Amino acid sequence: xxxxxxxxxxxxxxxxxxxxxxxxxxxxxxxxxxxxxxxxxxxxxxxxxxxxxxxxxxxxxxxxxxxxxxxxxxxxxxxxxxxxxxxxxxxxxxxxxxxxxxxxxxxxxxxxxxxxxxxxxxxxxxxxxxxxxxxxxxxxxxxxxxxxxxxxxxxxxxxxxxxxxxxxxxxxxxxxxxxxxxxxxxxxxxxxxxxxxxxxxxxxxxxxxxxxxxxxxxxxxxxxx
Amino acid sequence: xxxxxxxxxxxxxxxxxxxxxxxxxxxxxxxxxxxxxxxxxxxxxxxxxxxxxxxxxxxxxxxxxxxxxxxxxxxxxxxxxxxxxxxxxxxxxxxxxxxxxxxxxxxxxxxxxxxxxxxxxxxxxxxxxxxxxxxxxxxxxxxxxxxxxxxxxxxxxxxxxxxxxxxxxxxxxxxxxxxxxxxxxxxxxxxxxxxxxxxxxxxxxxxxxxxxxxxxxxxxxxxxxxxxxxxxxxxxxxxxxxxxxxxxxxxxxxxxxxxxxxxxxxxxxxxxxxxxxxxxxxxxxxxxxxxxxxxxxxxxxxxxxxxxxxxxxxxxxxxxxxxxxxxxxxxxxxxxxxxxxxxxxxxxxxxxxxxxxxxxxxxxx
Numbered sequence: 001x002x003x004x005x006x007x008x009x010x011x012x013x014x015x016x017x018x019x020x021x022x023x024x025x026x027x028x029x030x031x032x033x034x035x036x037x038x039x040x041x042x043x044x045x046x047x048x049x050x051x052x053x054x055x056x057x058x059x060x061x062x063x064x065x066x067x068x069x070x071x072x073x074x075x076x077x078x079x080x081x082x083x084x085x086x087x088x089x090x091x092x093x094x095x096x097x098x099x100x101x102x103x104x105x106x107x108x109x110x111x112x113x114x115x116x117x118x119x120x121x122x123x124x125x126x127x128x129x130x131x132x133x134x135x136x137x138x139x140x141x142x143x144x145x146x147x148x149x150x151x152x153x154x155x156x157x158x159x160x161x162x163x164x165x166x167x168x169x170x171x172x173x174x175x176x177x178x179x180x181x182x183x184x185x186x187x188x189x190x191x192x193x194x195x196x197x198x199x200x201x202x203x204x205x206x207x208x209x210x211x212x213x214x215x216x217x218x219x220x221x222x223x224x225x
Numbered sequence: 226x227x228x229x230x231x232x233x234x235x236x237x238x239x240x241x242x243x244x245x246x247x248x249x250x251x252x253x254x255x256x257x258x259x260x261x262x263x264x265x266x267x268x269x270x271x272x273x274x275x276x277x278x279x280x281x282x283x284x285x286x287x288x289x290x291x292x293x294x295x296x297x298x299x300x301x302x303x304x305x306x307x308x309x310x311x312x313x314x315x316x317x318x319x320x321x322x323x324x325x326x327x328x329x330x331x332x333x334x335x336x337x338x339x340x341x342x343x344x345x346x347x348x349x350x351x352x353x354x355x356x357x358x359x360x361x362x363x364x365x366x367x368x369x370x371x372x373x374x375x376x377x378x379x380x381x382x383x384x385x386x387x388x389x390x391x392x393x394x395x396x397x398x399x400x401x402x403x404x405x406x407x408x409x410x411x412x413x414x415x416x417x418x419x420x421x422x423x424x425x426x427x428x429x430x431x432x433x434x435x436x437x438x439x440x441x442x443x444x445x446x447x448x449x450x451x452x453x454x455x456x457x458x459x460x461x462x463x464x465x466x467x468x469x470x471x472x473x474x475x476x477x478x479x480x481x482x483x484x485x486x487x488x489x490x491x492x493x494x495x496x497x498x499x500x501x502x503x504x505x506x507x508x509x510x511x512x513x514x515x516x517x518x519x520x521x522x523x524x525x526x527x528x529x530x531x532x533x534x535x536x537x538x539x540x541x542x543x544x545x546x547x548x549x550x551x552x553x554x555x556x557x558x559x560x561x562x563x564x565x566x567x568x569x570x571x572x573x574x575x576x577x578x579x580x581x582x583x584x585x586x587x588x589x590x
Contacts, residue, residue, distance in 0.1 A: 020233035183335075190365075194343060205298075 005130050012134025018111045019142035019196075020203050025111040030192040032102050036159045040140065041099045042106075046213030047136025049079060049080050050112050054132035056080075057120035066124045073116045081107040094123065111139060149195050152177075154186030238357070251351070255295030255311030257467050257515065261458035262318055262448070265509075269448045272380040273326035275394030275445045281321040283398075287337030288317030295346035312351050316340050317512060318466055319359040320450030323506055323553070324366075327378045332370070336362040356560045357520045360553045377412055377444030381545055382446035398449065412445050413504040414549040417496055451508040452502070468516040471525045471564065472532040476511035479536015497543055507539065514552075520560045527563075527570040534559045 007155055018024050025046075032042040056076055064072050085103045096103070106112070120128040151157055158175035166173075185191050186196045241350060270278050292313035296304045320336050344358030345351070367374045412417065442485075443450060462468045480501050487495035501507065506514075515521060515532050522531050535555045542551025573579050 181370075184371075185365050185369040188368070197347065 004127070008127065008130050009134045010135075012131060013138045016135075016138075017036055017142060018083070018135055018139040019146075020200060021106045022111070024114055025109045025139065026196075028102060028105060028109055029088040029196065030189060031105075031144065032099075033143055033147040033150055033192060033195075034149040034187050035157070035161070036144055036148040037162045037165050038098065038102075039143030039145075040162075041095055041139025041165050043136070043143040044062075045084055045099065045103055046106050046112070047133070047140055049077065049084055049106050049109075050115060050139075051129055051132035051135040052080050053077050053082055053112050054115055054128040055125055058123060058128035068112075069121065070117075071115055073138070077112055077116070078107050089154065096114065098161060098165055111135065146192070146195050149199075150159045150186045150191050153195075154191055155182040156180035162189040196202055237540045238372050249313065252373045253468055255315050257465050258315055258462065259311065259318060261461045261467075262322065262513070263268045264457060265448050265451050265454040266318070266322070268451050268454055269322070269326065272450070273378055273447060274389060275391055276389070276397045277326035279330070279394065279398040280324060280326065280328055280447065283330055284321035284324070284332040284337055285314050285317035285450070287334045288313045288320070288341050291338050291341040295342055296350075299350070300348070307351070310351070313341060313480045316358045319509075320362050322509060322513075323359065323363045323446050325374060325376050325378070326447040327376065327397060328373055329400075332373060336366055339365045346563040352519050354519055355563075356557055357514055357517050360514060360560075363553045364557060367548075373417065377415075377446075410455060412549065413500060414496075414543055417500075418549040422493070443542055445504075446506065449506050452508045455512060459508070461510065462516070468512070469525065469528070472515040472521060472528040473511040476515050476536040476539075477507070477530025477531040479538075480507060480540045481536075483537060483540045483544075484502065500541065500562070501543070505543070505550040510535065510539070510552040510556060514556050515559075520563060522566045522570065524567075524570050526573050530566055530570065531559050531563065534562065540563070 012018075014021075016022060019026070019029050028042060028046070034036045053073075053076060057073060060072075069133060081104065084106070087183045088099070088103060121133070148158060151160065156177040159173040160176075162173040163169075163171035183191075186195070251353055265282065270281075289308060293304055293308055296307055301307065317337055320340050321333070324332060324336065340358040341360035344356060344361035345354045345579070346546070348354040449455060459473060463470055481498050484496065484498045484501045488497045511532070515535055522528050535552075536557055538555035539551045542548060542554055548554070574581065
């Protein structure tokens with residue numbers, strides 16, 4: 001089974017990455033990735049919801065009939081998002097001020113309902129939890145990468161306000177490139193589309209190169225043996 | 226073997242017929258447009274000196290460079306013929322014409338990247354782009370870097386004493402040092418917008434400085450301030466049948482008609498027709514941008530609608546919008562509408578009437 005979990009992690013982080021492969025959850029991806037910090041916060045909050053939603057859906061998968069499953073899942077996810085929203089507001093108020101409205105919008109993140117439908121409803125609790133973690137971290141990674149690129153090109157900073165999100169000890173993450181004002185366009189919506197497009201193209205090129213290398217390795221291995 | 230034989234039998238035979246080739250090609254069209262741009266460009270060099278030449282050169286070089294890079298990444302095997310068709314050169318040339326003459330080097334490089342990679346190659350290369358690449362780059366640069374993109378140099382003819390020499394010009398171009406205020410001035414449209422927003426009416430604001438001129442002796446973009454020379458280039462293109470009169474005339478009319486009405490009603494608040502026609506990118510846009518084959522409608526009626534739309538939107542943006550000049554925005558908006566125009570305004574199919582019914586051909590007795 002452990003090999004299986006490794007495969008789940010690999011799928012979530014790279015092969016079936018929510019943003020770069022499944023092209024799901026593009027709305028929050030476009031909207032919150034104006035900085036690396038925003039992407040990180042949004043990604044972690046989404047991951048928390050995704051993991052709990054996956055576990056709960058997997059637990060109730062035999063009791064909910066397939067005719068009513070969608071409304072049940074939606075209510076479940078909405079409840080979870082509301083709880084996460086309140087928790088962050090109560091105990092991590094600084095983070096709440098940074099993320100603001102976007103936390104409530106996790107409820108419309110189709111990746112969460114998508115994983116509930118595609119995975120949790122067919123698999124056991126532990127596998128579902130691992131899948132949630134993998135998918136969530138893949139989503140977080142994508143958001144952070146897009147956010148960092150847009151922030152760097154658009155404002156000349158990296159992880160601005162990270163200490164507000166993660167606590168003062170993470171202030172070292174904040175980088176400011178002096179003498180560069182930034183290209184405003186990258187912070188605006190067109191910048192999000194352009195960065196996502198170039199990253200997708202890059203991932204496809206990389207995947208093709210990897211596939212070629214694997215094929216070459218597969219060809220040479222029997223010859224050597 | 227069976228399918229191949231079938232395919233062979235379906236292949237249409239090219240029969241020897243009086244097929245005359247007009248001798249026209251992409252590269253010849255591009256070359257003629259470049260010839261048409263030459264007078265205004267040379268005049269721009271004379272007006273704004275060596276920095277404008279470096280800007281022009283680097284913009285074209287970066288466009289060609291990014292084109293080559295994109296073609297290579299896209300797996301195109303015959304890169305050289307595509308590069309030599311002149312389309313990337315023309316895109317860079319047009320972009321340089323619309324830039325402030327003393328813009329620093331990175332504006333040229335970034336502009337080339339945006340125009341070719343984002344504006345053209347991601348759509349599939351020549352003939353596939355939805356938006357005019359030069360205008361995409363112009364708008365992206367303006368939105369991203371408002372300050373260097375609105376720094377207008379007062380013309381310092383090369384023959385004059387104040388013009389920077391070759392080395393000083395290179396320094397200006399490469400280091401983007403702040404230009405002294407005394408050497409800059411507002412464009413006519415920018416000046417009018419600022420004064421209006423201060424509550425000064427136009428009759429007062431426009432008395433004084435020679436902001437309006439057929440020969441472009443005023444602050445403005447590198448290649449578009451000499452309306453007369455652009456017009457001459459446009460007429461040359463019409464004479465060689467590279468472009469038709471429809472789109473340019475419609476653009477000019479689209480600006481002139483609302484301008485005439487508004488100026489007649491309230492001259493203190495709206496610029497005159499002459500001021501509109503002679504300023505900003507209007508002439509360049511009308512003759513060189515709105516006539517782009519790829520991004521404009523196919524039919525003449527469609528081109529007239531397209532041109533009127535560009536003209537009217539330009540006038541609206543100039544008169545009531547936030548930016549002093551709106552040519553590039555108007556072109557992009559109408560580019561987006563081009564497929565819609567093409568859908569509703571179709572050419573008549575040979576042998577059928579406009580509604581698609583077969584024509585009644587009287588039988589010969």
